[in-house]
Amino acid sequence: MRLMECLNDADVLTLRKIVDHYGFSCSRHSKMEMIQEISLTFRSSRFLGQYLPMWTDGREFPLLRLCVSAVRPLTDEEIDGVFYGVDSNILDSALREGWLFSTTRIDGRRLYVIPDELRRVMQERLITGLLQCVQQSAEGPAVFAEEGYALSHDLDVFLEYVDHHDVLLTQGGAMYKRHLVQVLQILEVEEDVLSGGWRFGYGRRFHDYPDRFALLYDFAYHAGYLEESADGRLRTRPAREEWISMKPAQRQRAFLRFYLSLYRRPILRLPVLTQVIGWTPPRWIRSDSMFQALEPLINEYYYDTKEQVWNTRIVKMLTHLGILRTGEDDLGRQWFQITKLGQELLTPDAIPAVEPQENDGGRVLIVQPNFDILVTAETPRLTAVLAQFADLKQSGTLRVYGMSKSSLERGIREGGTISGWLEFLTKYSQTPVPGNVERTLREWEQSLQGGGSGEEISMGS
Amino acid sequence: MxxxxxxxxxxxxxxxxxxxxYESVQAILGQFAELSQxxxxxxxxxxxxxSLWQAAARGLTTDEVLRFLRRxxxxxxxLSLQLTIQKEMSKWGQLELVMGEDGAYMMLHGAAGLLEELSRSAPLTHWAMNSTQRGIRFRPEQRADVKRALARLGYPVLDRAGYHMSSPLDISARDSLRLRDYQQEAVAAFFADGSGQSGIIVLPCGAGKTVVGIAILAQLKRHALILTPGEEAAGQWKRELQRWTEIAEEAVSIYDPRRRPSPVTITTYQRVAARSKTGLHRNLETLTRHPWGLVIYDEVHVLPAPLFRLAAELQGVRRLGLTATLVREDGLAADVFSLIGPKLYEAQWKPLERDGYLAPVTCVEIDVPWHSQDYERYRVAGIRERHRVASENRAKVAVVCELVQRHSEAKILIFGHYVESLSMISHAVGCPLITGRTPKTQREDLYESFREGRVRVLALSRVANMAIDLPAATVAIQVSGLFGSRQEEAQRLGRLLRPAGGSGMFYTLVTEQSVEQEKxxxxxxxxxEQGYRYEKVHAGNVSWLEGVSIGALDGVPE
Structure with a gap:
């Protein structure tokens, strides 16, 4: 709510307390005059320069949490909870100081809001104060990790893998190591299989899989894209269609939401911590200095120390989510910087990051005379068909599939035909299907299908 | 983005x-990555x-590469790639090989930790004379061994051990020798450090590698040993040297074991590798004793592994490798890098083709049905015999005749692996055949006639595969091949790429339903993947080859 709305909703008594508190000289009997006086004064930078420190100093961390939560109205219990042990009388003082207002607009209950304008300036002051002892730099390390939309791409790759492989599960419902190793190899971001140690608390399969893949798997499972079926096999479910139709930024946001809901159980202040990172300017930030600044908000978790929670569960996972880029300097110190995508995901009003173009119906394939097929845009619908007739040779930023006699054999076994496949290629290829490829396919059609009289199936739909 | x-x-x-x-990006990308397709x-x-060591050798930094890629x-x-780039590029310059004061030893310099780690690795421990804080000492004759071992351990070494004293040579380029832009660039790359550095120049077949070698020699003016893959190529080097430079006639010779090497000596890899009855490499010993100032390795990608020893003994001499490709079938590219030097210059053939220096080539694979009798033979043949029977399928003869007729004015080379079927073809077509048994003089006569146009069609067995100069051939027909070797293909295509106006055609005849198809x-x-146009047609359709402009082949410009 804006300040003006809050003031209009407030009763005379509330306004009078504010006027008294600051000793404004306006009439204490006219609501109109008091509203004008307050709204005018609260906008002046001189006033804010003088009183803002009084609002925030000594209350930094609870206020930060309040600012993050206060995008929606709060109950008095919530507010008291945030200030528990800091200020037992916070409601009275906040109302008197005029940065918190009560309202009954929403479902008639008494709720509290911080006016948007004031929340913004408080936020700025809190962040500036926080960053004062945080080391920043315009230049980052030469080498740094940045994953962009890789998590989403990798989920596509994984779902396709499950579609085309018979993935057996152990008694405990985890994939056997053979499959897991294969899957981890084709993903864009490398991860090793686990090698023991304490693991619990960060997800359903966190115990079985390495951090990034565990998040990816749990996400897919939780969303209903996967099932661990009773016969001991991993399969995809029809619900995955929903994933296929989502836009790239939407997918990343879904991942972020899932991460926040999953990791906030062990890491109590995760939403504030993530939001604070979202509010930092897009400069390189030294990770351990930020850790020190935020330490009061971080809790340890059984086997994880506070540092480990910060480094492994927050900074590293936010990197996997495409929100941060991270790297080490020459002295081995960790730095991070928020990405365009991160700004967009964490602050809804930020400039939208440029999304990778999605072009489902268009001609996005390039068929090469060496039997390779390049996929130039993200097109989960097409790649599902590609995976049937060709083998993934290169995953990652630009997928490359290769056709071979055996891959086509598989395609036919799975119910396709060479003619249908050629039609598909012709339909989605930017360049004509090379003559040598077409002829070789026709040759194979003879030997694989015995004259190509197989039933036509429609593809790419 | x-x-x-x-x-x-x-x-x-x-x-x-x-x-x-893309063009400007390509130029920089090519400095630290290998174009593979x-x-x-x-x-x-x-x-x-x-490729990253090469880039570092040329002075590129990790930061420049990363920034360029990010842009x-x-x-x-x-991330893992960034780390690889950082790790590999930082290796260049970490190790340095220098000559000791009196030339009695060489010293490997580097960071103490790295030296210690290296001094523990097997081959180096063996060769090291002693190892101190300042470095590891080796005997000068171990120069190449040390470099190769280090490359295999994943460490390139900066060779600053310098060159032997060499004899000056009275040679100068004739005014008629006009270098093309890229040839000039190649020569300049060799002399980039002022006095001439060792390394490899990569130019497509037909782009004038010999001329580049000659220009470098004429500028360096030192005694030179030129190693070629075959006798014809050796003869060609000699002719070209006399054509493009002012040099005393007796100063250039093809190596003769009975005489002392001349200031410019040309010989073949085979001859150097030859052993006497008692097992001694006499030629090798004679040749390595001469005070050369430059060794040119022609077609360095075919430098046989046994000759690495020669390259090793000639470490005190500037080395120039000339080649069309760095691809080696035996995967020993790292050895060549350590023995000869880094890639100094590379020109891609696409731009050269665009600028009119090379003729475009279309590859056509023709599927030939079986001659019924041969098919019977094929069916009963053992696995080993099958390739031969398929290669010799008599139905190919008629197809060759038809192709020769179609290209009624083009110069045509017919390649084959099996002499019997080639001789059948040469009879049917009515053209001369050169095999390993053809006397050298007759062979040269035939090449000469072909060059001058008196002979229009020539059939060649395997012997003609390497580094001979057959100008103005615009059509090649391969009736059989070993298929396995990629070098062989590149060589054959290279024959056609000599610019003679118009475009080239490369036909390959493949017997249907046989092992040839898979090969x-x-x-x-x-x-x-090299960028050639590739068509597939059936022998029945040769008469109306689709999409192939025959006109262009008969001298009509496209």
Whole structure:
């Protein structure tokens, strides 16, 4: 709510307390005059320069949490909870100081809001104060990790893998190591299989899989894209269609939401911590200095120390989510910087990051005379068909599939035909299907299908 | 995002060649990545330790490479690749090989930790004379062994051990020797450090590698040993030297074991590798004793592994490798790098083709049905025999005749692996045949006649595969081949790429429903990945070859 709305909703008594508190000289009997006086004064930078420190100093961390939560109205219990042990009388003082207002607009209950304008300036002051002892730099390390939309791409790759492989599960419902190793190899971001140690608390399969893949798997499972079926096999479910139709930024946001809901159980202040990172300017930030600044908000978790929670569960996972880029300097110190995508995901009003173009119906394939097929845009619908007739040779930023006699054999076994496949290629290829490829396919059609009289199936739909 | 490079963690870089700005990007990308495939609109590059060392050797820094990649990449750079780039590029310059004061030893300098680690590795421990804080000492004759061992351990070494004193040579380029732009650049790359450095120059077949070698020699003016893959190539070097330079006639000779080497001596790899009855490499010993100032390795990619020893003994001499490709079938590219030197210059053939220096070539694979009798033979033949029977399928003869008729004015070379079927073809076509048994003089006469146009069609067995000069051949017909070797294909195509106006055709005859088909597919892959146009037709359709403009072949410009 804006300040003006809050003031209009407030009763005379509330306004009078504010006027008294600051000793404004306006009439204490006219609501109109008091509203004008307050709204005018609260906008002046001189006033804010003088009183803002009084609002925030000594209350930094609870206020930060309040600012993050206060995008929606709060109950008095919530507010008291945030200030528990800091200020037992916070409601009275906040109302008197005029940065918190009560309202009954929403479902008639008494709720509290911080006016948007004031929340913004408080936020700025809190962040500036926080960053004062945080080391920043315009230049980052030469080498740094940045994953962009890789998590989403990798989920596509994984779902396709499950579609085309018979993935057996152990008694405990985890994939056997053979499959897991294969899957981890084709993903864009490398991860090793686990090698023991304490693991619990960060997800359903966190115990079985390495951090990034565990998040990816749990996400897919939780969303209903996967099932661990009773016969001991991993399969995809029809619900995955929903994933296929989502836009790239939407997918990343879904991942972020899932991460926040999953990791906030062990890491109590995760939403504030993530939001604070979202509010930092897009400069390189030294990770351990930020850790020190935020330490009061971080809790340890059984086997994880506070540092480990910060480094492994927050900074590293936010990197996997495409929100941060991270790297080490020459002295081995960790730095991070928020990405365009991160700004967009964490602050809804930020400039939208440029999304990778999605072009489902268009001609996005390039068929090469060496039997390779390049996929130039993200097109989960097409790649599902590609995976049937060709083998993934290169995953990652630009997928490359290769056709071979055996891959086509598989395609036919799975119910396709060479003619249908050629039609598909012709339909989605930017360049004509090379003559040598077409002829070789026709040759194979003879030997694989015995004259190509197989039933036509429609593809790419 | 305005990038057009798709960069993968394993070092594969896929580029769209149809976007504006690609040309300028290509020029820089080529300095630290190897172009491995060009199928417009997609070019594929690979970054690997060797290509990164080359880049560092040329003075590129990690930062420059990373910044360049980031600027042009579509997606964020994979971390593991960034780390590889950092690690490999930083290796260049970490180790240095210098000559001791009196030339009695060489010293390997480097960071103490690294030296200690290296001094513990097997081959180096063996060779080290002693090792101190300042470095590890080796005997000078171990120079090449040490460099090779280090390269295999993943460490390139900066060879600052310098060159032996060598004898001056009275030679100068004739005014008629006009170098093309890229040839000038290649020569300049060799002399980039002022006095001439060792390394490899990569130019496509037919782009004038010999001329570049000659220009370098004429500028260096030192005694030179030139090693070629065959006698014809040796003869060609001699002719070209006399044609393009002012040099005393007796100063150039093809090596004769009975005489002392002349100031410019040309010989073949085979001859150097030959042993006497008692097992001694006499030629090798004679040749390594001479005070050469330059050794030229022609077609260095075919330098036989046993001759690495020669290269090793000639470490005190400037080395120039000339080649069309760094691909080695035996995967010993790192050894060549350590023995000869880094890649100094490379020109791609596409731009040269565009500028009119090379003729465009179309590859056509013709599927030939079985001659009924041969098919009977094939069916009962053992596995080993099958390739031969398929190669000799008599139905191919008629197809060759038809092709020769179609290209009624073009100069045509017919290649084959099996002499019997070639002789059948040469009879049917009515053209001379050169085999390993053809006397040398007759062979040269025939080449000469072909060059001058008195003979229009020539059939060649395997003997003609390497480094001979057959100008103005515009059509090649391969009736059989070993298919396995990619070098062989590149060589054969190279024959056609000599610019003589118009465009070239490369036909390969493949017997239907035989082992040849599968083999032919491997070759097809390699050729298309090199960027050649590739068509497949059935023998029944040769008379109306689709999409192939025959007119262009008969001298009518396209």
């Amino acid at each position: 305005s990038g057009f490079l798709y960069i993968h963690a394993d070092g594969t870089v896929i580029a769209r060649s149809d976007v504006s700005g 060009q199928l417009d609109p997609i070019h594929v590059y690979r970054l690997h330790p060797l 042009h990449a579509v997606h964020p750079l994979p 032919a597919r491997h070759r097809q892959m390699f050729l298309v």
